[in-house]
Amino acid sequence: MNSLDPTKPRMRTLAPVDVTTIQERVYQSLRLGLLKGEFLPGEQVTIRGLADVLGTSPMPVREAVARLIAERAIEQSGPRTLRVAPYLATEHENYIRIRMQLEGYAAERAARAPRNPALIGELRRHNDAMSEAVEAGDFEAALAGNQAFHFELYGAAGYPQLLDIISTLWLRTGPIVASARRDQALFERLFRIGVRIHGDAIDAVAQRDGAAARWAVNLDIRSSHLAIRKFYKTSVEAPAR
Amino acid sequence: MNSLDPTKPRMRTLAPVDVTTIQERVYQSLRLGLLKGEFLPGEQVTIRGLADVLGTSPMPVREAVARLIAERAIEQSGPRTLRVAPYLATEHENYIRIRMQLEGYAAERAARAPRNPALIGELRRHNDAMSEAVEAGDFEAALAGNQAFHFELYGAAGYPQLLDIISTLWLRTGPIVASARRDQALFERLFRIGVRIHGDAIDAVAQRDGAAARWAVNLDIRSSHLAIRKFYKTSVEAPAR
DNA sequence: ATATAAGATATGTGATCTCATATCCGTTAA
DNA sequence: TTAACGGATATGAGATCACATATCTTATAT
Numbered sequence: 210m211n212s213l214d215p216t217k218p219r220m221r222t223l224a225p226v227d228v229t230t231i232q233e234r235v236y237q238s239l240r241l242g243l244l245k246g247e248f249l250p251g252e253q254v255t256i257r258g259l260a261d262v263l264g265t266s267p268m269p270v271r272e273a274v275a276r277l278i279a280e281r282a283i284e285q286s287g288p289r290t291l292r293v294a295p296y297l298a299t300e301h302e303n304y305i306r307i308r309m310q311l312e313g314y315a316a317e318r319a320a321r322a323p324r325n326p327a328l329i330g331e332l333r334r335h336n337d338a339m340s341e342a343v344e345a346g347d348f349e350a351a352l353a354g355n356q357a358f359h360f361e362l363y364g365a366a367g368y369p370q371l372l373d374i375i376s377t378l379w380l381r382t383g384p385i386v387a388s389a390r391r392d393q394a395l396f397e398r399l400f401r402i403g404v405r406i407h408g409d410a411i412d413a414v415a416q417r418d419g420a421a422a423r424w425a426v427n428l429d430i431r432s433s434h435l436a437i438r439k440f441y442k443t444s445v446e447a448p449a450r
Numbered sequence: 451m452n453s454l455d456p457t458k459p460r461m462r463t464l465a466p467v468d469v470t471t472i473q474e475r476v477y478q479s480l481r482l483g484l485l486k487g488e489f490l491p492g493e494q495v496t497i498r499g500l501a502d503v504l505g506t507s508p509m510p511v512r513e514a515v516a517r518l519i520a521e522r523a524i525e526q527s528g529p530r531t532l533r534v535a536p537y538l539a540t541e542h543e544n545y546i547r548i549r550m551q552l553e554g555y556a557a558e559r560a561a562r563a564p565r566n567p568a569l570i571g572e573l574r575r576h577n578d579a580m581s582e583a584v585e586a587g588d589f590e591a592a593l594a595g596n597q598a599f600h601f602e603l604y605g606a607a608g609y610p611q612l613l614d615i616i617s618t619l620w621l622r623t624g625p626i627v628a629s630a631r632r633d634q635a636l637f638e639r640l641f642r643i644g645v646r647i648h649g650d651a652i653d654a655v656a657q658r659d660g661a662a663a664r665w666a667v668n669l670d671i672r673s674s675h676l677a678i679r680k681f682y683k684t685s686v687e688a689p690a691r
Numbered sequence: 692a693t694a695t696a697a698g699a700t701a702t703g704t705g706a707t708c709t710c711a712t713a714t715c716c717g718t719t720a721a
Numbered sequence: 722t723t724a725a726c727g728g729a730t731a732t733g734a735g736a737t738c739a740c741a742t743a744t745c746t747t748a749t750a751t
Contacts (some may be wrong), residue, residue: 222636230703230704230705231704231705232704232705255731255732255733256732256733257731257732257733264708265705266705266706267706267732267733268704268705268706268707269704269705271513271733271734272512272516275513275516275517275520276516276517276519276520277520278517279516279517279518279520279521280520281614285733286734287713288712288713288732289712289713289714289731289732289733289734290713290732290733291732291733298612300610302610303609303610303611303612305607306609306612307552307555307611307612307615310555311548312550313550314551339503341624355692368547368548369541369544370541370545370548371544371546371547371548373522374548374615401481443593463732471733471734471735472734472735473734473735474697496701496702497703498702498705499702500703505736507737508702508703508734508736509734509735509736509737510734510735512704513734514702525705528743529702529703529742529743530702530704530742530743530744531702531703531743532702532703550740554698624706656702
């Protein structure tokens, strides 16, 4: 019997394989693309087109898109047309008010939640990363840092369901925020303000001051909203509904 | 030329035909069924089974179910199993807190919105219908009246997007609330309390007192939650996750 | 009698095909 | 030159088929 003896126990090097469905991977990919600003608000998409880009058949894309339609991140603009949710001033303003309610509440709960020793450090780390990215002019990284900061904070509230709803709202407003970064000067200013407000939020959490945490997050949301509104007012006109 | 002359103008009796997709009708049907309590929390469903009941093929059902999964009304409990969202005490409690934030906010805004002369009358009408249904022991009608009252109120806030999110939350908690009506005595008591609280809410709106409206709605949500928790604690145990 | 294994059934996932129709483009007639 | 008609193309919706596998049933062996 040599070393190839099949009855002899030996080390296996096979690793478990990714068993997630194609549909799920398509969904996650589209979701990430929306949050990273790879789609413009109002941009038309087609199921077959996405399937080609993603290297799969239309079938999994259809169902991933159906989920995104349910989350209002993609909408049917006509009988046979799909598009990324467009920027509409009043609609976006409504979402901002809803976000202030929910994210403000999440921040308040996070500040009042049982102390997690690592939380403050993590928040600072995300905010520092965002700050450095802004100064380096890397707006994609700044966007990612901003997102990481917010979700670290909201996650500390200990409400998976709340986090889930907030994620959906970010998915709707993501392409709008991300595409607005094309105005570099405006967004540099915006992100610098954001970094400072995040600092206030961190202080509020450190002092377990729920009201102050809520206030800081609401200020952050509102100030970013104002910048985005200015961007869209002065540059792009929203596509017709 | 007789009366069948095709050149002679004549009255047409053809009415427009329903052009909505099967998928959309399946979705609306499932949605209504969930809100009316035709599904039990944790109940298993199959795509082919639903397709048979609805008299269609699995295809439109698949995509309608995908949307409901995105809304967390249906979930995948295993590799090849779908079920209606089950009752889980802490998860449900989290949803209750989120609903208090959002529905409280909606009520506050509704009370402070520009006066709609018909609103108070509509609210009273829904609440009276609910009250009569409770006394008649018609819990399905009472449930419908309760829903109509809440959405009439929240709709008056003038935030379609907020209404949409609240609808999604009701879709998740709908089967839980609806199935709990099986304990008649408990729910008779609950609905009677609800009718009274609704009266307080109507008064708050009539006086344009946003804080009072928020308070009334939050009390309504919380009291119904307590009744449901009691029901599930004393009767049914939630299916294992 | 019980436990294990083999076979049958059920079910979600994905691919492929068909269909209706919206959209685009070129041709033709006024 | 312009507008209207018609054909080609693109696209979402739906049906059908194929596949892998989880679950249930049944038979057999201990």
